[in-house]
Structure formats: C-alpha cells, structure tokens
Amino acid sequence: MASISVPVGGAPSQSAPRPRLRVSDYLRWSVDHKIIGVQYMVTAAFFFIVGGTLAMLIRWELLTPNLDVVQTGAQYNSLFSAHGLVMIFLWIIPMMAGFGNYLLPLMLGAKDMAFPWLNAFAFWLIPPAGILMIGSMLVGAPEAGWTMYPPLSTLFSGDGQTLAALSVHLLGISSILGAINFLVTVKNMRPAGMSYWQMPLFVWAIVATSIIVVMATPFLAGALTLLILDRIAGTTFFDATKGGDVLLWQNVFWFYSHPAVYIMVLPGMGILSDVLSVHSRKPIFGYKMIALSSMAIGIVGFTVWAHHMFTSLQPEMRIPFMITSMIIAVPTGIKIFSWLGTLWRGKIRFTSAMLFSLGFLSMFVIGGITGVMLAMIPFNLHVHDTYFVVAHLHFVLFGGSVFAIYSGVYHWFPKITGRLLDERLGKLHFALTYIGFFFTFFPMHFAGMLGMPRRVAVYMPEFQGLNATASIGSFVLGISTFLLIYNVIASLRGGRLAGANPWRALTLEWATTSPPPATNFVGEPVMFEDPYGYGTEGAAAYLDAIERQFGAPPQALAADKPASPAAQGASGD
Amino acid sequence: MQGDLAEHRLTPKEELDLKNKRTGLAIFQVSWIMVFFCLMFVHWQIRIQSPDWPPPGVEKLGVVVPSAMTLALIASSLLARRAYRALRAGQIETFLWNWRMTIALGAAFVLVMAFEWLTIPISGQYSNLFRVLVGFHGVHAVVIGALLVRVYRSAMRGAYNSGSFWPVEGAAGLWYFVTIAWILFYAVLYWS
Numbered sequence: 001m002a003s004i005s006v007p008v009g010g011a012p013s014q015s016a017p018r019p020r021l022r023v024s025d026y027l028r029w030s031v032d033h034k035i036i037g038v039q040y041m042v043t044a045a046f047f048f049i050v051g052g053t054l055a056m057l058i059r060w061e062l063l064t065p066n067l068d069v070v071q072t073g074a075q076y077n078s079l080f081s082a083h084g085l086v087m088i089f090l091w092i093i094p095m096m097a098g099f100g101n102y103l104l105p106l107m108l109g110a111k112d113m114a115f116p117w118l119n120a121f122a123f124w125l126i127p128p129a130g131i132l133m134i135g136s137m138l139v140g141a142p143e144a145g146w147t148m149y150p151p152l153s154t155l156f157s158g159d160g161q162t163l164a165a166l167s168v169h170l171l172g173i174s175s176i177l178g179a180i181n182f183l184v185t186v187k188n189m190r191p192a193g194m195s196y197w198q199m200p201l202f203v204w205a206i207v208a209t210s211i212i213v214v215m216a217t218p219f220l221a222g223a224l225t226l227l228i229l230d231r232i233a234g235t236t237f238f239d240a241t242k243g244g245d246v247l248l249w250q251n252v253f254w255f256y257s258h259p260a261v262y263i264m265v266l267p268g269m270g271i272l273s274d275v276l277s278v279h280s281r282k283p284i285f286g287y288k289m290i291a292l293s294s295m296a297i298g299i300v301g302f303t304v305w306a307h308h309m310f311t312s313l314q315p316e317m318r319i320p321f322m323i324t325s326m327i328i329a330v331p332t333g334i335k336i337f338s339w340l341g342t343l344w345r346g347k348i349r350f351t352s353a354m355l356f357s358l359g360f361l362s363m364f365v366i367g368g369i370t371g372v373m374l375a376m377i378p379f380n381l382h383v384h385d386t387y388f389v390v391a392h393l394h395f396v397l398f399g400g401s402v403f404a405i406y407s408g409v410y411h412w413f414p415k416i417t418g419r420l421l422d423e424r425l426g427k428l429h430f431a432l433t434y435i436g437f438f439f440t441f442f443p444m445h446f447a448g449m450l451g452m453p454r455r456v457a458v459y460m461p462e463f464q465g466l467n468a469t470a471s472i473g474s475f476v477l478g479i480s481t482f483l484l485i486y487n488v489i490a491s492l493r494g495g496r497l498a499g500a501n502p503w504r505a506l507t508l509e510w511a512t513t514s515p516p517p518a519t520n521f522v523g524e525p526v527m528f529e530d531p532y533g534y535g536t537e538g539a540a541a542y543l544d545a546i547e548r549q550f551g552a553p554p555q556a557l558a559a560d561k562p563a564s565p566a567a568q569g570a571s572g573d
Numbered sequence: 574m575q576g577d578l579a580e581h582r583l584t585p586k587e588e589l590d591l592k593n594k595r596t597g598l599a600i601f602q603v604s605w606i607m608v609f610f611c612l613m614f615v616h617w618q619i620r621i622q623s624p625d626w627p628p629p630g631v632e633k634l635g636v637v638v639p640s641a642m643t644l645a646l647i648a649s650s651l652l653a654r655r656a657y658r659a660l661r662a663g664q665i666e667t668f669l670w671n672w673r674m675t676i677a678l679g680a681a682f683v684l685v686m687a688f689e690w691l692t693i694p695i696s697g698q699y700s701n702l703f704r705v706l707v708g709f710h711g712v713h714a715v716v717i718g719a720l721l722v723r724v725y726r727s728a729m730r731g732a733y734n735s736g737s738f739w740p741v742e743g744a745a746g747l748w749y750f751v752t753i754a755w756i757l758f759y760a761v762l763y764w765s
Contacts, residue, residue: 114593176604184596188589214604222611225709235701237619243628243698248618252611 021417021515029124031116032518036123037102038416040094043126047090050134052478054083059440059474065461076457077143078160082136084146085164088264089171090130092401096267097122097178099408100206102416104182106509106516107200109191109525114184118177125174132167136160145455147257150238150249154230162231169224172217175263179210179217191508193527200507200531201290205270208294212259212266212301220256223249247312254305262301264397265364266294268404269335272357275411276339277532278505279354280346284532286338293331300328310380318377325375332368336361351503352426356407359434363399367392370445385455388448394441406433406484413491414498418514421495425487432480439473500550504543507531511546582736594739598746609754612709613761616702620765623698631696634703636763639689642682643759649678650752653721653745663735665728672725672741675748679718682755686711706758713754717747 025035026042058079061069070076101119105112113119136142140158144150153161186207190199227249229235236242238249269290277284284290306313306321313321339361348354370392374380383389406429414420443466448454452463459467501510506528512521528542583591620626627633656671690707693700724744727733733741 115597118597180597180600180604183600184593187596188592214600215607218605218607219611222608222615226615226705229705235705236698237615237701237705243619243623245618245622248615251618252615255611 029120031112031120033101033105033113033116033119034416034516034520036119037098037100039123040098040101040126043123043130044091044095044098047086047130048095049481051083051086051091052481054079054086055474056478058083059471061457062459062467063471065459065464065467067457070457073457074143077145077455078137078141078158080455081142081145081164082133085133085142085168087397088146088260089168090126090133092264092397092405093171093175093260094126095405096209096264096401097175099202099267099271099405099412100178100182100209103202103412103509104185104206105189106415106512106520107203107507108185108189108194109508109521109527110185110189111519111521113181114189115181119181122174122177122181125170125177129167129170129174132163132170136163136167139163147253148227148249149253150227150230150246151240153227154238162228165224165228165231169221169228172220172224175213176217179213182206182210183214191525191527197288197291198527198529198531199291200270201273201284201287201294202267202270204291205266205268205273205294208298209263209266211295212263212298216256216259216263216302219252220260223252223256247309250309250312251306254308255302258305258308259298259301261396262297265400265404266297268360268401268408269294271404271408271411272339272360273335274505274507275353275357275407276342277534278411278503279351279357280343280348281534282342282346283530283534284338285341285344286334287532289334290338293334296331297328300324300331304328307375307380310377311384322375322377326372329368329372329375336365336368350427351410352421352423352430353407353410353503355427355430356403356410356433359430360400360403360407363395363403363437366442367395367399370395383448385453386448387444387452387454390454391441391444391448394444398437398441403433406430409484409488411503412509413488414502415509415514415516417492417495418498419491419495420498420502421487421491425483425490429480429483429487432476432483436473436475436477436480440470440477441473443467443469443473497553499547499553501543501546502553506533506539506542511550513550591739594743598743602746602750606750606754606757609710609757612706613757616706616761617765619698619702627699628697631699632694634693634763638685639759639763642685643755645678646682646752646755649675649682650745650749652678653748657738657741657745660733660738660741661735665734668733668741669725669728672721672728676718676721676725679714679721679748679751683711683714683718686714703762706762710751710755710758714751717744717751720744721748 026039030036030039057069058076061067061076061079067073067076070079101113101123137160140160142148142153142161142164143157144153144161148161148165153165186199186203190196226235226237230238230244236244238244238246240246273284273290303324304321306317307325310318310321370388374383374389374392410421410426447463447466447470450463452459452466498514500513502514503510508525508527508531509516511525511527528539530539533539652671653675656668656675659665659667659671686707690704690711693703721744724740727740
C-alpha cells in the first residue's frame with residue numbers, strides 16, 4: 001500500500017454502520033485487541049480506585065501528627081505498602097498496556113496484534129494477580145513498602161508479603177508477554193508503506209517501553225524468586241547474619257525498578273506527543289529527536305539504578321551514578337523542548353485532552369528538576385528517605401503518567417466508544433485535578449527538606465501545616481476522580497456521537513469508524529504520508545476525505561463552539 | 574534448499590505468521606536469559622561477600638559428572654538442530670531419530686542434575702546457591718523437555734513435514750535456550 005495524500009473513498013458514510021459495544025464481550029476471554037485493551041483499562045481503573053482509597057486513608061491519617069485513623073504504625077506501613085504496589089503494578093503499568101493494546105494495531109493499520117491468544121493470556125494473568133494483591137492485605141499485610149527491602153520484607157513483614165511478591169511476579173510475566181507482542185507487532189505488521197520514521201510517536205514510545213520491559217523485568221522475576229524462597233524455603237540470600245546480603249536486593253530490584261519508572265512514563269510521553277500535535281494543529285517539532293530520545297531514555301535508564309542507594313553504596317560508586325542520572329535528563333529535556341516547539345504558534349484548542357497534556361508538561365518539569373536535584377549526591381544524602389522523595393516520585397508518576405493517562409482517555413474515548421466525553425465536565429475535572437494535585441504534593445518538598453521522613457504515621461507537630469495542606473489537596477484530588485467516572489458513565493449512556501475523527505487527527509486509528517469494526521478497517525486503510533503533517537493542504541484534503549468516507553461528526557458537535565473540535569478543525573488544518 | 578522452497582509456498586498470511594513466531598521466539602530468548610544473568614549476578618555478589626569460596630569446611634563441587642552432562646546437553650541441542658534440518662529437507666526418519674536422541678540426552682541431563690541437586694551436602698549459602706541455580710534451570714529443562722516429548726508424539730502421528738514445521742523449530746529454539754542458559758550457570762558454578 002502506497003502512502004498517498006488523499007484516500008480514494010468517496011462513498012458517503014451511510015454504508016458503514018457503527019458497531020455496537022456489548023458489555024458481555026468484555027467479561028469473557030476474547031482475542032480481539034480492542035476488547036483486551038478495554039479490559040486492561042477497566043481493570044486498571046478499578047485498582048486505581050483501590051489505590052486511591054488507600055491514598056485517602058494515608059492522607060487522612062496524616063492530617064494530624066498523631067495516630068488517629070490507624071491504631072499502630074504497622075497498620076500504617078501496610079497502608080502505604082499496598083498503595084504503592086497497587087498503583088504501580090496494577091494501575092499505571094496495566095493502564096499503559098491497555099492503551100498500547102487498543103491503539104497499536106490501529107495505528108499500524110493492522111487487524112490485530114501479532115499474537116492475539118498470547119495477548120489475551122497476558123491480560124488474564126492480571127485478575128488473579130490482583131486477587132493475590134488484595135488477598136495479601138487480608139492475611140498479614142505486606143509492610144515493607146512497594147520496594148520490599150529486606151530485612152523488612154523477609155524477617156518482619158506478614159504472610160501477605162509472600163502473596164504480594166507472587167502477585168508482582170505474575171504481573172511481571174504478563175508485562176513481558178505483552179511487550180514481546182508489541183515488539184513483534186511493530187516490527188512485522190506495519191503496513192507496506194509505513195517506515196519506522198512514519199510511525200506515530202506513541203508507537204515509538206511503546207517500542208522503547210517494551211524493550212525496557214523485556215530486558216529489565218526478568219531481573220524482577222529473579223529477585224522476587226529469591227525473596228519468596230527466603231520467606232518460605234529457609235534460604236538466606238538477603239540475611240546478612242547468615243552470609244547473605246541486603247544490598248543484593250537493592251541492586252537487583254533497582255536494576256529493574258528504575259527502568260520501570262520509564263516503563264510507566266514513556267507511554268505517557270507518547271500520548272503527549274500525539275495529543276499536543278493534534279490539538280495545536282501543527283506538525284510535531286523534532287519528530288526524530290522525540291523518537292530517538294525515547295530510545296535513549298530506555299538505554300540510559302539501565303545505568304542509573306544505584307542512585308536509589310546513595311546512602312548505602314560504597315562512596316566511590318556514587319559519582320558514576322550521579323553522572324548517568326544527570327545525563328538521563330538530557331533526552332527528557334529534548335522531549336520537553338520539542339513539545340514546547342510544537343505548541344509554539346499553534347492553533348491551540350483547549351480541549352480536556354490538551355489541558356491534561358499541558359498539565360503533564362508543567363508538572364513533569366517540576367518532577368524532572370527535583371529528579372536532577374536528587375541525583376546530586378550531597379543533596380540526596382540530605383533528603384534521602386524524606387518527603388522530598390515522595391514529592392518527586394508523585395510529580396513524575398501522577399503529574400506525569402496519570403495526567404498523560406487522563407489526556408489519553410479524553411483523546412481516545414471517542415474512538416473506543418464512539419461517543420465524546422463531556423468537555424465542560426472534563427475541564428472541571430482538569431481544574432480540580434490540577435489544583436488538588438499541586439497542593440497535595442508540592443508542600444511535601446518543603447516537609448522533606450525540613451527533615452520529615454517518609455513512611456511514618458506520627459510526625460513532629462511543626463509539620464502539621466504542610467501536611468494538612470497536602471491532605472486537603474488530596475481530598476480535592478480524590479473527588480476529582482469521580483467527575484471522570486461520572487463523565488464516562490454519562491457518556492456511555494447518552495454522550496454525543498463522535499464520528500470517525502472528531503479531532504481531525506491524521507494517525508491511522510482515526511481512519512475507521514468509532515468504535516472500529518471487528519477487523520479494524522473495512523478494506524485496506526490509507527495512511528497520510530506524515531502522521532503529524534497538520535496545517536498542510538494535503539492534510540486538510542485527507543481529513544475531508546476521511547469525513548466523506550466515514551461521516552462527519554454530527555451537526556450538534558460542529559455547532560458547539562468553542563469546545564467543538566470539528567468546527568475549529570475545519571478551519572484549522 | 575528444499576525447505577526454503579517450501580517456505581515460498583506459504584500464503585502471505587502464513588508467511589507473516591511464521592515471521593511473527595520467529596521474531597517472538599528471538600525476543601523471548603533474549604529477554605528471559607536476563608533472569609539467568611540476574612541469578613549469576615546474585616551468585617557473584619554473595620560469593621564476594623564471603624572471604625573464602627567455597628566457605629571453610631565446605632567441599633567444592635566435583636566437575637567431572639556435570640561436565641559430562643554439559644556435553645550431553647550441548648550434543649542434544651546439536652541433534653535438535655540436525656533433526657530440524659532433516660525435517661525441512663523432508664527426511665522424516667532422520668528427523669525422528671535425531672529428535673529421539675535429543676530427548677534421550679536431555680532426559681539424561683535432567684536426571685543426573687536432579688541427583689546432584691538432591692545429594693549435595695547442605696552447607697548454607699554454597700549449597701543454597703547451587704540448588705537455586707540448578708533448580709531454576711531444571712524447571713526450564715523439564716518444562717521445555719516435556720514440550721520436546723509432546724512434539725515427538727505429534728511427529729509420530731505424522732503431524733509435521735517440510736512445509737509444516739513450526740512446533741519443531743519453536744521447541745528446538747527453546748531447547749537451545751535451555752542449553753545456553755545452562756552453559757552460563759555451568760561456568761559460574763563449577764569454574765569460577
């Protein structure tokens with residue numbers, strides 16, 4: 001298939017009926033990547049609510065300097081341990097996999113993933129893992145944090161620690177299988193006319209992520225195997241009194257878990273690259289640099305793990321890891337400036353998707369800068385294990401990954417369901433999330449620099465002002481989530497129809513009906529030569545042809561200004 | 574060459590399918606070998622903690638039997654390769670004979686190493702590390718060995734020929750993986 005500028009299809013849309021979504025399809029084994037993608041996302045969203053509830057309990061406890069919600073420090077330990085484990089392994093990583101599953105074949109003009117059965121199998125490992133994780137909270141909860149450092153996780157934590165480790169083990173295997181599928185799909189199933197340099201940047205991000213997953217996650221599998229053996233089989237790999245080594249865990253764990261940070265944020269960066277370009281009606285600035293910087297982050301990400309251990313490492317090992325940790329800010333900076341270059345003089349549409357992407361840009365820069373601060377050894381030694389680290393990681397993982405997920409949800413929900421989310425509610429959701437997020441986590445920087453340690457339920461009274469601010473912010477953040485849930489439910493019940501391409505985007509997933517038919521495309525999809533060639537006459541002609549073929553968004557949408565993407569898009573290509 | 578001709582007869586969909594499986598298997602091999610590297614790193618990290626290795630009073634493992642078994646495993650991999658080539662060339666009898674020998678040598682390796690695993694004197698970290706490494710590898714050898722047997726049983730029913738060979742190629746690929754993973758562990762356990 002050659003890449004031509006304008007699809008030939010001139011037939012009006014009536015011939016293509018909109019496929020109906022049935023709930024029952026999503027509750028059973030299916031090998032359709034679209035159904036699996038949604039299964040991933042809905043499962044992850046459920047665990048987001050679980051993890052969010054735990055977060056609310058944590059912040060409620062920290063409203064006052066004394067114990068009030070929980071009776072003992074141990075209970076508090078189990079709260080934040082479960083919160084971290086659930087949010088990382090059952091929310092962000094599966095959610096990103098959900099986006100990847102849904103979008104990758106569509107963006108590549110393929111009918112499905114390379115291994116549909118394996119894809120379904122990878123997903124169905126998650127519910128049992130989730131049950132194990134929730135079960136772990138009930139049978140002597142894990143208390144060693146999501147990092148599971150021995151000897152806390154071997155000699156002190158409850159039986160739930162073993163279940164949690166098994167759960168993460170399963171999730172790791174699920175991730176690896178998913179990543180193999182992504183890589184094979186991208187390598188072998190691109191349409192004939194699509195070179196690597198014509199792939200959407202989300203696809204590039206998934207490639208970089210998948211390379212990290214296949215190379216790093218096996219280390220987690222190895223480490224967890226040893227941890228489980230130490231807990232149940234009487235081995236002493238992590239017991240320093242019996243010839244073991246606690247640092248061993250830290251090395252092996254972070255060799256996986258620092259790259260895992262990029263597993264969580266790179267797909268978000270891919271989402272951002274697509275959303276920013278579409279909603280500012282401009283070609284992406286520095287396409288190759290964004291694509292290559294994803295790969296660079298993936299590679300350099302393997303050389304920075306010991307910066308998590310500056311206080312425990314041999315001093316002579318610190319400097320090299322400081323240097324690599326600072327170097328990794330360079331490809332990230334390239335991305336940030338490329339995104340700013342994309343926005344520069346664009347015809348920006350402040351849709352909810354765009355707002356969340358802009359939110360990512362601002363918040364992630366803060367998280368990135370505190371990351372460079374933490375890479376500096378003297379500063380790191382000062383704030384090690386304080387709330388400064390908590391602030392940093394939440395700015396990266398919530399201000400980064402979760403904002404990107406929200407942005408992706410608003411952007412692709414119309415494709416997945418055929419209906420638009422309500423933009424007014426979406427903007428309110430954004431405002432509450434942005435404000436709630438900022439006031440939850442920004443004060444933690446100060447608390448940390450003043451010396452408040454992380455993972456404590458009882459703190460010195462002088463930190464109460466900062467903590468109360470954070471707690472109130474977090475309640476706003478918690479409430480904001482319900483707006484999205486309500487928006488999704490309301491839209492599913494009777495949201496406005498989206499049409500095939502409500503945002504007038506050029507990537508291939510929009511060149512089919514919303515939701516796409518079971519085979520994704522009717523006939524061979526026709527791609528535009530440049531996935532980000534917005535603002536050219538060729539692009540406008542291509543998008544008009546897509547509308548002629550699949551039908552324009554309904555009139556009601558076009559009349560609704562200024563939120564209407566279609567109305568602005570028509571003049572803004 | 575005959576095999577390549579057979580591949581040319583595939584429909585585009587079958588061809589893509591085969592290409593996908595080959596790529597997927599290659600990525601899996603590169604990926605999962607990392608667990609073995611992880612355990613090698615663990616072995617190395619723990620032994621440098623210990624002033625003497627093996628620890629005082631612990632007898633060093635003998636190398637003769639494991640070395641013979643390593644050779645057996647390597648031979649079985651080479652035979653698997655020959656079996657696969659014979660199948661692609663349409664020589665079903667040669668394929669079956671080589672595949673049988675692959676399984677026999679593989680089974681010998683598994684049984685002897687299981688005996689070593691069971692009889693090593695318990696001595697703290699030294700025997701623990703041995704048991705974890707050999708046990709972890711053994712699980713892979715048993716599972717993938719069972720796959721070889723399954724492929725053999727299908728082959729006896731005539732399921733494979735020069736144009737239909739993926740299960741053989743895939744199982745052989747996994748068996749190479751078992752062999753390479755073992756060579757890593759063998760070097761670490763007996764020669765470092």
